Amino acid sequence: MVKIYSSTNIIVQMKNFELLEVNSGMIKNLNEFFSKIANVIMFICNHCPYVKHINKELVNLSNFFIPKGISFIAINSNDIKQYPEDSPENMKKTSIKLEYPFPYFFDEKQEAAKYFGAKCTPEFFVFLGNGKLCYHGQLDNSRPGNQIPTTGHDVKHILNKILTRENINEIIIKPSSGCNIKWKQ
16 A cells, blocks of 8 residues: 655654764764765664565665665664664674675664654665655565565665656655564563
């Protein structure tokens, strides 16, 4: 199901956060990675089978669009006491192993997930360069075991619209499916 909202119905503006970027081991501002064209904020993690299912396509998609000036930023907001596999050390290992071409941030205080309203992994937020949300939801219709190929169709579609300078006045929402964010107790 696709829901289309006028931009007045949902108030989500891109926001800067200072988070641990796991590959460098340093606290960095998200806005260091923002693009003037478009920004894809992805809530992912290491343990989720839904994320594992799309990881290869995430890398392909970002490798295709990053040279076109679109930024990809991955954030893991899970409670690592419940899911040690999602620790910053393991995030770094995953990022290196899968050759993530985007920064991978750890949201220890879960502030970014709360601000964006992230509910699950994987979940995508696409913002125009001016910071306005234009897409929120799934990568595509593929899920573990449903035999639908992983193509990145939904995110790719909105990014192509942005690159062709199509006028985007509404927010498109296609609910994502995956593992719930593991909130701290």
